Amino acid sequence: MRRRSLLCHVSAGLLAAPALLPSGRARAAEPVDVELVLAVDVSRSMDSEEQEIQFQGYARAFRDARLIDGIAHGAIGAIAVCFFTWSDWNVQELLVPWRRIDGPASAEDFARAIEAAPRRTHLYTSISAAIDYASGLFGQGYEGTRQVVDISGDGVNNSGRPLDLARAEALRKGIVLNGLAVLDHTPPSPQFAALQPPLDEYYRDQVIGGPGAFLMVAEGFQAFEGAVRRKIIREIAARPAPAPLVERATA
Structure with missing residues (x-):
């Protein structure tokens, strides 16, 4: 009788002591069609007007009915997206953390968050550091069938580690790197032109990579809004139509 009483007492104690059970269980990742990182260049080559064109271009893209329709036609009908700016090797700022977009309301909230984000300009252009930073953003509460980084910019890598190293590391992780190159039609100095290939060729050959990767080229900042909308619609498409690399x- 005493033994039975002791066993009952011990059993009751175990049931009443949740602290003895594992308390750090990871929350299951939420499935989405695509995890999309939007990486926006704010180096000194972007003046305040050009920076505003970029921010507004992304915000308006998420208000476009065609983009929202593209999300709805995915297998899950939702994507996860975040928005950060980048410049120098040590300057990356996550302005809009990960959000689930699954319809007009959540898309509008994301657009408003972009519009409300601060505008700051820095110096150099580190595409390599932007890729490194973007690669570390995945796996934070969402699990997409694809992980895509959307890098927009108007210059070549001139800060941080070699671009080819950052690119190769991201590709080994299965991340797709897409590019949005914004062409400034002001003729470069002869010395600079001799040192660097045209920006669209540079992004095509040295930035983008991974299954289905592509480059969107905006022919000047006035073309940016249309370019970013077309680019994101293509990135989120469940079955992308055959389209050119550039x-x-x-x-």
């Missing part, structure tokens, strides 16, 4: 958008 697309061009004009104002």
Whole structure:
């Protein structure tokens, strides 16, 4: 009788002591069709007007009915997206953390968050550090069938580690790198032109990579809004139509 009483007492104690059970269980990742990182260049080559064109272009893209329809037609009908700015090797700022977009309301909230984000300009252009930072953003509460980084910019890598190393590391992780190159039609100095290939060729050959990767080229900042909308619609498509490696958008 005493033994039975002791066993009952011990059993009751175990049931009443949740602290003895594992308390750090990870929350299951939420499935989405795509995890999309939007990486936006704010180096000194972007003046305040050009920076505003970028922010507004992304915000308006998420208000476009065609983009929202594309999300709805995915297998899950939702994507996860975040928005950060980048410049120097040590300057990356996550302005809009991960959000689930599954319809007009959540898309509008994301657009408003972009519009409300601060505008700051820095110095150099570190595409390599932007890729490294973007790679570390995945796996934070969402699990997409694809992980995509959307890098927009108007210059070549001139800060941080070699671009080819960052690119190769991201590709080994299965991340797709897409590019949005914004062409400034002001003729570069002869010395600079001799040192660097045209920006669209540079992004095509040295930035983008991974299954289905592509480059969208905005022919000047006035073409940016249309370019970014077309680019994101293509990125989220469940069954993308055959399309060229390089697309061009004009104002």
